[in-house]
Amino acid sequence: MSEAERELSWRHERGSTRLLLGSGAFERLLAERSRHLDRAPLLLVDESVLEGHRERIDSIAGTWSGAAVVAVPGGERAKCFAELERVLEACAERKLPRDGVLIAIGGGACTDLAGLAAALWMRGVAWLAVPTTLLALVDASVGGKTAINLGAAKNLVGTFHAPQQVALDPSFLVTLPRAELRSGLAEVVKAALLSADDSFAELERFDPETELRSSRWLEVIERAVRLKIAVVESDERESGPRRALNLGHTLAHGLEQERGFGALRHGDAVAIGLVAACDFAVARGLFTPAQRARVVALLARFGLPLSPPRDLDVSAVLRALLLDKKIEGGRLRYVLPRGLPAAAPGAVAFVEDVSAAEVERWLYSSIESSSSVSQ
Ligand SMILES: NC(=O)c1ccc[n+]([C@@H]2O[C@H](COP(=O)([O-])OP(=O)(O)OC[C@H]3O[C@@H](n4cnc5c(N)ncnc54)[C@H](O)[C@@H]3O)[C@@H](O)[C@H]2O)c1
Ligand SMILES: [Zn+2]
Incomplete structure (x- = not known):
């Protein structure tokens, strides 16, 4: 064809x-x-x-x-x-x-x-x-x-x-304004993290400055769409495996709410959420520090944020997360990456042991480290 x-x-x-x-x-x-x-x-x-x-x-x-x-x-x-x-x-x-x-x-x-x-x-x-x-x-x-x-x-x-x-x-x-394009790249990175093939490695070789009509862009889009089709076909109504698509989204929704809808682009919030998910995965032995470093480097190269804004109201984010339906008994239900590439399309870890305190610590240390980097 x-x-x-x-x-x-x-x-x-x-x-x-x-x-x-x-x-x-x-x-x-x-x-x-x-x-x-x-x-x-x-x-x-x-x-x-x-x-x-x-x-x-x-x-x-x-x-x-x-x-x-x-x-x-x-x-x-x-x-x-x-x-x-x-x-x-x-x-x-x-x-x-x-x-x-x-x-x-x-x-x-x-x-x-x-x-x-x-x-x-x-x-x-x-x-x-x-x-x-x-x-x-x-x-x-x-x-x-x-x-x-x-x-x-x-x-x-x-x-x-x-x-x-x-x-x-x-x-x-x-x-499309560049900021919107960048924001979309966060979902492309998420899809690559859920892919069991060489999509992530391909993205590491991809330059988003490439002409938008080129076959390289087409390939990037096609891989992300294929991944979503594979996951959605396995679980049409989001009862099980489709929840993998929420990778990076638990914290992203909390951040979007704290900022007020529209103030933080969805993809920017997802990028920060992906970094947090990688850190929580490393803490549980699901992801290696080297794999986490690859994700962070790719997000950074695409111009996506890695940590929340410095004036973040951390308690407001936590309140938003605790009100979210993903909470059960004070613990967050969390989607974490498992291996790079994943063992099968959408193969992630669904954990229920991420506490609000762990998220709080992550937010403070992420804000602090970004402030010290930029000083
Ligand atoms: N149905 C789903 O499965 C699904 C999945 C993800 C997101 N969403 C929804 O999608 C919405 C976000 O959509 P979005 O990020 O695609 O953007 P959008 O529809 O919010 O548009 C963002 C901005 O880009 C402009 N725009 C769109 N295309 C353009 C183009 N080609 N050139 C110039 N300007 C252009 C729009 O006018 C708007 O100002 C959210 O409401 C979200 O809930 C739905
Ligand atoms: Zn999304």
């Missing part, structure tokens, strides 16, 4: 999702759909993507007469009831039929909103995802989770509704 025709598939309880991969996968997917779709689809497009790629999107929308393009606010502002209602009203206005299609072109926030709207409209219509951030390409594109927020509470209102098809087209990344 030539690079231009690469595709993956992910099997789930409702059938399977086809993922087309490559520069131009967006056009390839939509050209294919236009042959089979009589009714015009509704395109939900992230406002920044619409601004940066208007010609491309207009040209696709022009394939169907009467196709509607609805701009969706960037980031978390998309994930609220008001936006959900606006999208559903657009479906009503266009009389989107039961066999109609929603197409979401944007970051994870836009695809989360679109997926939920597609699940609700007429009790469920098909939708296609065109992720345009690195995080959405490697993470939100697979798994079928859709959600909006309830006030400040993230992802409380949602359901599983997998897209029918996904275009993994890295050429959208050319307009």
